Amino acid sequence: MLGYYSKLSTEVYGVDKPIGTSFGDVEFYLERLKGIAGKILEPATGTGRMLVPLLENGLDVDGFDSSEEMLEMCRKNCKVRGLKPELFEADMETFSLDREYEAIIIPAGTFLLLHEREASLRALKNFHAHLKPGGKLIVDLYLPTDDEIGHSTLRSWELDDGAVITLETTLKEIDFINQFSIAHNHYEHWKCGKLLGTELEPFAMRWYGVEEFRTILEDHGFGDIVISADYEHGKYPENRQQSITFEAVARK
Numbered sequence: 001m002l003g004y005y006s007k008l009s010t011e012v013y014g015v016d017k018p019i020g021t022s023f024g025d026v027e028f029y030l031e032r033l034k035g036i037a038g039k040i041l042e043p044a045t046g047t048g049r050m051l052v053p054l055l056e057n058g059l060d061v062d063g064f065d066s067s068e069e070m071l072e073m074c075r076k077n078c079k080v081r082g083l084k085p086e087l088f089e090a091d092m093e094t095f096s097l098d099r100e101y102e103a104i105i106i107p108a109g110t111f112l113l114l115h116e117r118e119a120s121l122r123a124l125k126n127f128h129a130h131l132k133p134g135g136k137l138i139v140d141l142y143l144p145t146d147d148e149i150g151h152s153t154l155r156s157w158e159l160d161d162g163a164v165i166t167l168e169t170t171l172k173e174i175d176f177i178n179q180f181s182i183a184h185n186h187y188e189h190w191k192c193g194k195l196l197g198t199e200l201e202p203f204a205m206r207w208y209g210v211e212e213f214r215t216i217l218e219d220h221g222f223g224d225i226v227i228s229a230d231y232e233h234g235k236y237p238e239n240r241q242q243s244i245t246f247e248a249v250a251r252k
């Protein structure tokens, strides 16, 4: 698996997208999950950016993540708010629980981190197996927006202790046949002119065609599919800059 979300990557996620950050998705998911009294699962819950507001709005959400560092930050974010969700380390592809959920949600394009087709289909089967009959799957997809190999962006964040983390992201490869791109995220942690640490995170993202993904959902036991662009329910996507949310019901 690429995209490890280890120490510096987690720290950056925490400062760049603290709890309270929404891309329009938090409000959308709250609306789409309204009225669900039973359990909801957020695979790859990260720092709790989505999980925390859902819990604060009375939803009963469990979360898991493959990154120990992200989970640790999530636990802290929940603890300071007096929230006690069930959180555990697991992988989207292989997790196995003895319960079924009313809904499973994967916001923020996270499903695309499973960049190999077979792995992502295994995860989809796994989500289906963990949903109650009639349970809802809500998953966000993105399309690639950068086509220029070698193109880099540089960002930096100042931390509370005066240290700075820089992140240079460089697009390394686009595999048009297998539908994924690979970028390198190079993190540096600086304090008082000294380099405290570096991290290199090869970061792969898959993409799916809109109608391709609808067909995949149908082939994997899902129906009543609603596609929404930029968190406007039922609005069909028009360009690749938009987020694309699929909502589907598990048929069993």
Ligand SMILES: C[S@@+](CC[C@H](N)C(=O)[O-])C[C@H]1O[C@@H](n2cnc3c(N)ncnc32)[C@H](O)[C@@H]1O
Residues within 6 Å of the ligand: 001, 003, 004, 005, 043, 044, 045, 046, 047, 048, 049, 050, 064, 065, 066, 067, 070, 090, 091, 092, 093, 107, 108, 110, 113, 114
């Ligand atoms: C972009 S963050 C999203 C976090 C959160 N869902 C949100 O909306 O802010 C992606 C998260 O997916 C986790 N992740 C990546 N691959 C995973 C996998 N195969 N299984 C479980 N978690 C995974 C990463 O560790 C990271 O915490």
